[in-house]
Amino acid sequence: MRFFEGCTAIITGASSGLGAEFARQLAPVARELVLVARREDRLDELKREIVSRHPGVRVRVHVMDLTDDLQLGEFASWLEREGIRPNFLVNNAGMGDRGPFATGDWAKIQAILELNVVALTQLTHRLLPMLGAGGRGAILNVGSIAGLIPLPFMAVYAATKAYVNSFSDALRMELRGSGITVTAVLPGPTETEFGRVARRSTGERGWETPDVLAVPVEDVVGAALVAVARDKARIIPGWHVALVMGVAVALPLGILRLILQRRTA
Ligand SMILES: NC(=O)c1ccc[n+]([C@@H]2O[C@H](COP(=O)([O-])OP(=O)(O)OC[C@H]3O[C@@H](n4cnc5c(N)ncnc54)[C@H](OP(=O)(O)O)[C@@H]3O)[C@@H](O)[C@H]2O)c1
Numbered sequence: 001m002r003f004f005e006g007c008t009a010i011i012t013g014a015s016s017g018l019g020a021e022f023a024r025q026l027a028p029v030a031r032e033l034v035l036v037a038r039r040e041d042r043l044d045e046l047k048r049e050i051v052s053r054h055p056g057v058r059v060r061v062h063v064m065d066l067t068d069d070l071q072l073g074e075f076a077s078w079l080e081r082e083g084i085r086p087n088f089l090v091n092n093a094g095m096g097d098r099g100p101f102a103t104g105d106w107a108k109i110q111a112i113l114e115l116n117v118v119a120l121t122q123l124t125h126r127l128l129p130m131l132g133a134g135g136r137g138a139i140l141n142v143g144s145i146a147g148l149i150p151l152p153f154m155a156v157y158a159a160t161k162a163y164v165n166s167f168s169d170a171l172r173m174e175l176r177g178s179g180i181t182v183t184a185v186l187p188g189p190t191e192t193e194f195g196r197v198a199r200r201s202t203g204e205r206g207w208e209t210p211d212v213l214a215v216p217v218e219d220v221v222g223a224a225l226v227a228v229a230r231d232k233a234r235i236i237p238g239w240h241v242a243l244v245m246g247v248a249v250a251l252p253l254g255i256l257r258l259i260l261q262r263r264t265a
Contacts (some may be wrong), residue, residue, distance in 0.1 A: 003229035007034040010079075010086045012066060012123065013093030015042035017158050017192025018142060021221040022090050023050060023059075032058040034084060035076070037093065038065050050185045060084070066093055066119035067111055076126045087137040088228075089127055091120045091164075094142060096157035096198035098206025104201075109156050116160035121167065128180070137180040141168045145188045145209075145236060145245050152260055154207035157198070161186075167233070172233055181231045185224035188213045188241035213241050 007030050013019035015037035021034055027050045035043045043061040050059050062078065064071040094116045097108050124139060131137035144251065146154060147161030165184055172182035189209040198206070215238035227235035236242040248256060 001025075001225070001229075002164050004088065005029045006031045006227065007088045008034070008084060008086045009088040009090060010034040010036065010127070011090040011092060012036045012119075013142075014046065015039040016196060018187070018190065018217060019090070019092045020046050022092060022225075025218075025221050025225060026088075027054045027059075030057050032060070032084065034060045034062055034086065036062050036064060036066070038063060038229060066123070067114035067221055069122075072122055072126065075123075076130075077253075079127075079130065085133060086127060086130055087134050088140070089124065089131060089138070090140045090142070091123060092140075092142040092215050093119070094144075094160075094194075096146075096194060097197045097200070098154055098208075099200045099204035101155045101193070101203070103202070103204060111162060112156055114219065116157070117163050119128060120164060121258045132178060132180050135179050139168075139171070139180065139182045140224060140228050141182070141184045142224075143168065143184045143186045145186050145241060147186065148245055148249050150260070151207050151254060153205065156197075169233060181228070183224070183228045183232055184234050185227065186218070186234060186236045186245075187220045188215055188236070188245075189213055189239060190217055192217060192228070213238070213244065215241060 004026055009026050009030055011019050011022045014023050014035035023035055023046060026033060035046060037043055040063045047059045047061055050057065062075060064075055095112055097104055097112060120141065141164050143164040144161035146158040147165040151158035168182050168184035175182060220237040223235055223237035236245055
């Protein structure tokens with residue numbers, strides 16, 4: 001964790017799950033944490049918890065809807081006004097939808113596209129100049145193993161995470177030598193609020209990743225931070241998840257389609 005000593009980190013989606021855990025694991029070494037999400041009470045609660053355990057770290061809460069263009073712009077101005085100089089951006093906020101695409105609620109599909117793709121890209125674009133200002137910065141994008149293969153009944157979510165995986169790799173290459181590193185973490189199933197948010201009120205069936213692949217939140221976040229410190233392009237937390245996905249992506253697409261269709265038929 002020495003890599004993160006004295007860092008100023010912005011963590012999106014910090015009000016639950018992986019985002020809150022990123023804040024907890026960075027708190028002992030960071031100088032400043034900026035926690036971003038919509039639920040203010042959750043962020044305030046996390047802030048209280050962190051400050052009581054680690055009085056040395058300054059924690060700021062910024063309540064915003066990342067899918068709102070205006071709020072995103074205002075966030076960058078707020079950072080400047082407050083004199084916050086971030087050198088670590090954790091693009092973690094994301095959501096999914098489990099069920100057939102045809103019967104999906106368009107408002108939810110649009111929110112997924114705006115949050116997982118547009119907000120992540122726009123925030124990265126706006127904050128790049130700040131991240132590089134101190135000579136060294138890092139970006140951690142939270143993708144998913146879902147982005148490695150097409151996933152029926154979670155089609156839009158998987159496609160957005162394929163974008164995150166690809167964008168991260170390409171940006172990493174573009175920024176080589178700039179002092180800013182880019183890493184993507186591709187978690188498998190992890191016990192957070194993700195499943196509740198992705199579930200449809202209609203109870204429609206969706207893609208379910210086998211529980212045997214589950215990795216604890218703490219391990220996912222720990223592995224991701226080690227990958228950033230070691231300047232790795234990608235990390236799939238959990239050796240068993242990495243193994244299964246290694247086999248899946250090595251299969252001819254035709255065979256993979258047959259397997260996925262059988263699993264979801
Ligand atoms: N859990 C898994 O199995 C799994 C697997 C692979 C990848 N991932 C990825 O991991 C990341 C974190 O998800 P999680 O599992 O920790 O799920 P989670 O517990 O549901 O957390 C999602 C976070 O995103 C925030 N968020 C959602 N919409 C937002 C918006 N419009 N504006 C600002 N913040 C918003 C939520 O906060 P508010 O509701 O307070 O705004 C929450 O803090 C996501 O990118 C997800 O795709 C998760």
